[in-house]
Amino acid sequence: MNTTFSNHPSQDLATFAAELSFAQIPAPVLRRAEDLMLDWLGSVLAAKSARPVRSIQRFAEMMGPAQGPSEVLISRRTTSPVFAALVNAAASHYVEQDDVHNGSVFHPAAVVFAPALATAQALGASGAQLLTAVVAGYEVGIRVGEFLGRSHYRTFHTTATAGTLAAAAAVGRLLDLSPAQMLHAFGSAGTQSAGVWEFLRDAADSKQLHCAHAAASGLMSAYLAKDGFTGAARVLEGAQGLGVGMSTDADASRLADGLGSRWTLAETSFKYHASCRHTHPAADALLQVMTKNKLAAGDIARVVTHVHQGAIDVLGRVVVPATVHQGKFSMGTVLGLIAVHGRAGLTEFDRDFVAAPVAEFRDKVVMELDSEVDTAYPARWIGKVTVNTADGRQFAGRVDEPKGDPGNTLSRAEIEDKMQRLTQYGEGASAEEAKALCERIWRLADAPQVGRWLG
Amino acid sequence: MNTTFSNHPSQDLATFAAELSFAQIPAPVLRRAEDLMLDWLGSVLAAKSARPVRSIQRFAEMMGPAQGPSEVLISRRTTSPVFAALVNAAASHYVEQDDVHNGSVFHPAAVVFAPALATAQALGASGAQLLTAVVAGYEVGIRVGEFLGRSHYRTFHTTATAGTLAAAAAVGRLLDLSPAQMLHAFGSAGTQSAGVWEFLRDAADSKQLHCAHAAASGLMSAYLAKDGFTGAARVLEGAQGLGVGMSTDADASRLADGLGSRWTLAETSFKYHASCRHTHPAADALLQVMTKNKLAAGDIARVVTHVHQGAIDVLGRVVVPATVHQGKFSMGTVLGLIAVHGRAGLTEFDRDFVAAPVAEFRDKVVMELDSEVDTAYPARWIGKVTVNTADGRQFAGRVDEPKGDPGNTLSRAEIEDKMQRLTQYGEGASAEEAKALCERIWRLADAPQVGRWLG
Structure with missing residues (x-):
């Protein structure tokens, strides 16, 4: 340089x-x-x-x-x-x-x-x-x-x-x-x-x-x-x-x-997603797990998102969102939209931020502080999730850069x-x-x- | 209040x-x-x-x-x-x-x-x-x-x-x-x-x-x-x-x-005057002396302006002004215009800021720190001058508020x-x-x- x-x-x-x-x-x-x-x-x-x-x-x-x-x-x-x-x-x-x-x-x-x-x-x-x-x-x-x-x-x-x-x-x-x-x-x-x-x-x-x-x-x-x-x-x-x-x-x-x-x-x-950027790494990691393992929302029993402290500070206050805007700061809601619709865009938020399948998924999501993720932040926004299925399987998902960042940018089609x-x-x-x-x-x-x- | x-x-x-x-x-x-x-x-x-x-x-x-x-x-x-x-x-x-x-x-x-x-x-x-x-x-x-x-x-x-x-x-x-x-x-x-x-x-x-x-x-x-x-x-x-x-x-x-x-x-x-406001109290005091005693510029041998420290700080650098703008920060030039023309307006500055009678008067003006004036500043901008004439008389001029301030405001005619x-x-x-x-x-x-x- x-x-x-x-x-x-x-x-x-x-x-x-x-x-x-x-x-x-x-x-x-x-x-x-x-x-x-x-x-x-x-x-x-x-x-x-x-x-x-x-x-x-x-x-x-x-x-x-x-x-x-x-x-x-x-x-x-x-x-x-x-x-x-x-x-x-x-x-x-x-x-x-x-x-x-x-x-x-x-x-x-x-x-x-x-x-x-x-x-x-x-x-x-x-x-x-x-x-x-x-x-x-x-x-x-x-x-x-x-x-x-x-x-x-x-x-x-x-x-x-x-x-x-x-x-x-x-x-x-x-x-x-x-x-x-x-x-x-x-x-x-x-x-x-x-x-x-x-x-x-x-x-x-x-x-x-x-x-x-x-x-x-x-x-x-x-x-x-x-x-x-x-x-x-x-x-x-x-x-x-x-x-x-x-x-x-x-x-x-x-x-x-x-x-x-x-x-x-x-x-x-x-x-990429229409939500608070602190939710993006986990959303991308969940999508990765679901795509790779061909899981539907109903297959999943629990999601642990392994996050940096900042995510807990910003997102921790919203449990059940009262407005669309609050929904964009609810990790469970964002992951629910991802799980149900494969995306968390403006349309999905407006229509379904408290829809039954999304709300049901929301309550399966927890955030846990992760020292690796926290140490890397803010230089890197690592996404890590642990997904447990209803039939007893467990998957780990990980993205090192959220979708949309220069190292994981969008294709022209996207x-x-x-x-x-x-x-x-x-x-x-x-x-x-x-x-x-x-x-x-x-x-x-x-x-x-x-x-x-x-x- | x-x-x-x-x-x-x-x-x-x-x-x-x-x-x-x-x-x-x-x-x-x-x-x-x-x-x-x-x-x-x-x-x-x-x-x-x-x-x-x-x-x-x-x-x-x-x-x-x-x-x-x-x-x-x-x-x-x-x-x-x-x-x-x-x-x-x-x-x-x-x-x-x-x-x-x-x-x-x-x-x-x-x-x-x-x-x-x-x-x-x-x-x-x-x-x-x-x-x-x-x-x-x-x-x-x-x-x-x-x-x-x-x-x-x-x-x-x-x-x-x-x-x-x-x-x-x-x-x-x-x-x-x-x-x-x-x-x-x-x-x-x-x-x-x-x-x-x-x-x-x-x-x-x-x-x-x-x-x-x-x-x-x-x-x-x-x-x-x-x-x-x-x-x-x-x-x-x-x-x-x-x-x-x-x-x-x-x-x-x-x-x-x-x-x-x-x-x-x-x-x-x-x-009122088209000059730096630090010159205004002395300008008003000089005008008062000249009007009251019917003095012309040529009658005056020396003017001491009794000023606050701020005036010396701001005006002290300009002795012989090189530009109209500098002239507005020259106590001697301002008082020269006042003495010669009875005013220091935009027209007088543009035309005469280094004209011979103004420059001559300028060199008769000095600033001296005055403890009464300095103590009153900035709440009050007192103008005090001592004027000595060529024929040996001495006059003191004083204004307690410069022309244009609320206590000494302009008439509608002015x-x-x-x-x-x-x-x-x-x-x-x-x-x-x-x-x-x-x-x-x-x-x-x-x-x-x-x-x-x-x-």
Whole structure:
């Protein structure tokens, strides 16, 4: 891993983002960027009718132009880039099925794709230009998230804060900003960086606003920089910058870590199950046991999940879930859905989180602290289960990386399947339209123009 | 001073803002609100051609509707409320002649008037409704600034951060938000609260972006709340709120301090001279001596300014100013302009900051630390000078509050004069138009509709 050493790491990062070329990006990274883009589309279309997303859509319709070069995917209307970015970003994170970069605890898709797509459509950019911009956005946003660190995440929602810079980098690359202009865009984006976790206490709608704000503010920062508007050169690492103001363990060496050799986009995980991620390793291990041994839910008498302490802390409170959301934090419910349906997706949760066969299975599941699993966490999320059948057999299941992580990533067929399910769940597009979107994305690198995607 | 005691002070503040009525506001506070509004108009029109403001104007024209109910004062075009608020707010702070609340170190006009005017125009609101909204914005923003405290100001630009809530309160009052909706608007505004000082190091354009961002984000938060979008109930004082994230001395008791009895709007100061505020007390004291004793610049051989330590710290570095901006931090230059022209306005600085008679006077001025002045600071900014004439006389001048502070405020004639000068400086309106604006503002409380103000 190469590391750039300078006394101005955010300038190194801005220069990298401004100068990134399609030819320079390894093919596997480009393919993964396409995978993540399709995965993002599913999340957006799943949120078509979500109340908070609709509120932001109505605001955009009230305040923005009624037509324009950029597409609002959930309404199929067009408007100016900033409003398309605002609404599409608001939809990105709603069903919580979008991607995540573990090390930075940052959800890049939610803040990168919406402003990049809106800008690419406005500029008549090619698919290769859009992909290059998206990679720039991921590489910048993830490194800013790593820079801001764990202390930042205690109060601030990193997707919201690092998100403004990720969006600025992606849009800035499309606008062909010079390195100096890109640094100005970072300055303007950083000084609009915002978003605190306090909303969790009230289950308020802020998460959607955070993504919308990051996308729109970052886009604005890049457009302003193109027009000569200046920003702080060290908005991240300076003495009155974000690191000092919003973190106690900010690490400027992370900003330029491995630029050009380490592709953080390829470290990004897909979310496979629609549940709390702490349930995923055990869910995958149970599925492995059931598939390998051709077991049905009714064959199983007991499941012991061998977990890390964090799973017990987060999941231990929910025994019988009262809401779908609580169901996603119930290990027994998640494993029950896996056992009965072979999956724990949004549809299964909505329909069956307390259905009789699922509830019956739920009561057969226990969690036990496992020292190997606990020691490996959080670097590795090991899944271990012991399954006892009604006829007296015992099986051990184990996965070393949960489904969706880079070492156990989704195949294109699985990504298409997840996207189709999300789209149908939200009634965001027909199956035929979703299929056409898949084909469009798989051919994106060769598209002379990004064009309009729906409607 | 009444203080509301509850365990949810931001709810008290939101309830106050939502329920504030025109009838409840004392007449002197309303008159001061009109004064501040006219003063703000001068600042906006002075910035008509400023490069960073023009950049934000072009962004608004590219992204926003080409027509709408709200007026962009510097371009005389119309657009939707959010873009009119964005551009007018960007212009508010550029010439640094807008008002300031000393205790909160917060510039309320810059973030309150632009979104309030844009929304009032869109709703067809009356002058009384606009004034009520403006008072709500000042009362909320100043208290949020006081809540965030001194530690916040070290890294964050309070006008930017508290500004989102000030804007949300003003717009929310116009939208007739319920107390619960107003609290949601605060939650959405607070979680978009942003803006750090790092840009000062590069003299970057962020100050204009800060005002624009606060105005637009606050406006959006209020409109979303009206549509049912929810926010954190304790975004300010909660365990993962702004106080914890962006301050080490946040004081929740300030949020509801004296609601309904203490009118912080009336504590707001006008900026009279176009220089660093540390020069103002001495400038006023010199003017007093010269007026009273009918002295001309050429009569004076020496001026000793008796100052607080902070003035020496900030002003001591500039002896011979190289730029207009440095001139504003040169005590001798400021007093030279006062002595030669009787004022130190934007025009005088631009034209004469190194002109021969000003430079000659500059070299006659010294600063000396004064224990009485230093002890009184920062609660009181006392101005003391000793003036020696060429013919051997000596005069002492003293002002206990600099011109523009609440105890030594500007008359309406002085406010009109300042506004006319600012407008002519920026060529933002003709003298006749500026006069008509003055008359409009002085009659605003009786206007059935706010209407369009220019063009």
